[in-house]
Amino acid sequence: MTEKNNRIIDYFFEYAQIFIGIVLASIGLKTFLLPNGFLDGGVTGIAILVKTQVNISMSILLVLFSIPFLILGYYTVSKRIVIKSIISILGLALFIHFENFQTVTDDKLLISIFGGLLVGSGIGIAIRNGSVLDGSEILGVYVNDKFGISIGKVILFFNIILFSITAFVISAEVALYSILTYIIASKVTDTVIEGFEDFIGVTIVSKKNDLIKIAILEELGTGLTLYKGSSGFGSQGEAENFDIIHSIINRIDIKKMYRLIHDIDKQAFIVEFDVNSVKGGVLRHYIDKKKNKKLKKFKDSVLANTKKQDL
Incomplete structure (x- = not known):
């Protein structure tokens, strides 16, 4: 298959996923939020707010x-x-205009929750595929570039103004339910963008890095990447020519990794961080600790080097 064909397939899947995002967002708006006048944040929220005051189609607004x-x-x-x-925005507008879904529930709490869930999923899928269903993200990027204010703070300030106007124009109750919708939508959007993976990245600095490498490979079966550290200074004084261990593990194994490291070196320096996406490597097919001959050779060589250093 040629590179051009691969690119066409990639574009097809991107737009197919954006289409799914548009459908989800439009269902959330038309089935839950719009019939009850509840707002999401951003441009969509502005359009819904204005729709409650004027007789103009939501799609046009x-x-x-x-x-x-x-x-x-x-x-x-x-x-x-x-x-x-x-x-994407034109597609969303068309779907909102032509969709004729009936309202599912009159419960205001359920409306906020499921409206936010669907809208957030749709926005997240669109962003993950290089599109925007709500222009407030673009405003955030612009202000961040110009003034150095974080995108999250810009969007938050934008929505505080929006919900304050909602409380004044419509009612405090609608504003409060709209805030709940926005919080749910933003959290779901973040989850969709960052993925549902539950992995942790770990960076380990220790004088006993050789023994820690073997323990991780044998007991956890995850792969490692080693960085060469030339020099550093910490609680144990100056260190030179040491290996920095980097590994990605499932969150469920993190306590076990800490125990392994603690048993070998109580003074080890460990940095833990979230990982949004993982591809390739040995993470999904754990190293066979019994049958892997290369692992045994690696262990033997590391132990031999450790004995030399002790002598």
């Missing part, structure tokens, strides 16, 4: 309020993202 942000995006992000976002 969504497109109109998105235009300034798309123009801003033209000077902020890549043209490809802007083109995808235009297609």
Whole structure:
């Protein structure tokens, strides 16, 4: 298969996933939020708020309020993202206009939860595939570039103003339920973007790194990457020419890894961090600790080197 065909297939899957995101977001809006006047954050929230005050189609309002942000995006992000976002927003507007789903429930709490869940899933899937269903993210990128304010703070400030106006124009109750919808939608969006993987990255600095390497390989069966450290200074004084161990493990194994390291070196320096996505390596096919002859050779050589250093 040629590179051109691979690129076409990639584009197809990207737009197919964006389509799924549009469908989910539109169902969340049309089935849960719009019939009850509940808001999500961002441009969608502005459109819903204005819709409660004027007799204009939600689809038209969504497109109109998105235009300034798309123009801003033209000077902020890549043209490809802007083109995808235009297609996505138009698609969302069309789906909202032609969808005729009936409301599922009158329970306000369920409306907030499931409306936020569906809208957040749709936005997350779109962003993960290089598109935007809500222009407030573009505003966040622009302000961050210009003034160094974090994107999250920009979007939060934007929505505080929006929900404050909602409380004044409609009611405090609607504003509170809308805040709940926004929190759920934003958390679901983050989860979809970052993935559902539950892996932890671990960086280990220890004078007994050779023994720790063997323990991790034998007891956990996960792969390692070693970085050469030239010099450093810590609680144990100055250190030179040491290996820094880097590994990715399942979250369920993290306590076991800490125990292994503690048994070997109580003074080891360990840094733990979340991992959003993992591809390749031996993580998904753990090393066979019994049959792997290369592992045995590696262990023998490490132990031999350790004995030499002790002598």
